[in-house]
Amino acid sequence: MTGELRTDRLSIALAEIFRTPPEVVEVVAEEASPEERSWDALVSCEYTAVLGHVSWALDIYARETVVEHPDESELARLLAEKLRCVVLYPSGGAMRPSAYWLVTPDGLVTRARLLESDDDEPFHTIDAVEDPVPQLPDVRVELMREVIREQPVPVPIAEGFSAAVEAWWEARSREGKGTEPSALEPGSSLWYARNSLGAWEKSVHRVENDWQPGGRYPVDMYAEDLHVRDEIDELLHGLPQEIRETFRNSVNRLDERFREATQGDGGKALAASLGTSPISMVNKGWWWHRRPVRLPWKGL
Known part of the structure; x- marks a missing residue:
């Protein structure tokens, strides 16, 4: 005090x-x-x-x-x-x-x-x-950008995906099909998938909870979150066939929550905040075409 x-x-x-x-x-x-x-x-x-x-x-x-x-x-x-x-x-x-x-x-x-x-x-x-x-x-x-990034956020869907991967890998090992210590070793495709899924889940959680506890979020950090969603689509095709559907279902659950917590505007609000033309949003994923109900970067 x-x-x-x-x-x-x-x-x-x-x-x-x-x-x-x-x-x-x-x-x-x-x-x-x-x-x-x-x-x-x-x-x-x-x-x-x-x-x-x-x-x-x-x-x-x-x-x-x-x-x-x-x-x-x-x-x-x-x-x-x-x-x-x-x-x-x-x-x-x-x-x-x-x-x-x-x-x-x-x-x-x-x-x-x-x-x-x-x-x-x-x-x-x-x-x-x-x-x-x-x-x-x-x-x-x-x-406090560093604090915003480090704010603890629950990621049960990403944790569930990790558990499913570990169970699948253990089953492969018992059958003699896998010799590596873990499918989630740093640098593996499944490791990147798990991390990207967790990052996207944190982003969705922030949108759903109106950016609490601070209530603010810089637009460039929001754009970074959407780039993570871009990477998820790229990662999907590189995953083992046996685990690909599990990953896809996890992403779909988060995408549905993101849709419910945002509004479609063709990317106009985001483009204006980033200082770019709405035309630049045309070829981007649908998540770039939606906006938070309240823009958390307004006034920053």
Whole structure:
């Protein structure tokens, strides 16, 4: 969090958020000795002073017996509102350590890139945010392209295809028809097929879910996704006959979902956004002739 830390206000805020009496809320410095701790507290917050654009790091714990258990995003929003400060929390999962969400006192939620120096006392820099933050007027505003790409997306269809390939290959091996360790070895046609299928599934998922959680997506990255779909058609003909139909069915399922989540316009919106003529779309696959219901790159 940014700004001044007043432990009395923080204690009251946590009591309200977790709906517990203030006397069972502990706010204590991380370096406090065991004798200074309240081991009966239902909600405990350890704070540490840090250097840079952020002033304090908070570790908050709540026992299962408390009434409310907000998730990290809701907890950050409520703390920002009640303490009138900027609060950041990690994106989590497989995201890079610098990927954070930032919440302002007025409820703005935006991605932020938080960097930590290698000094003995690390200096924390909010390198960039995706929306202007009034409390941080000197921080640059830019799209976190690396975070958008790394956002975890479920790919059950691609995983199902991989499982089908492995089962087919094991059956071949038992029959003495296959000697390689795996049909999905890097560089094989099936490996490329699996990766392309997974990339297309992620693209379809983003379209279906209106590009959440960030809500934005650059047009050049969207065009890259459509090029992946181009490659899928090329890969199909190079696959072993026994697995080709499985791959085709997987692609068809994703294509149907893509059609349902987009609108046909002959590629006009995409061509305009890419700065090309609609004529350039004529000989492209049908997926180039459809547009997202909401253009996620508008205004970028």
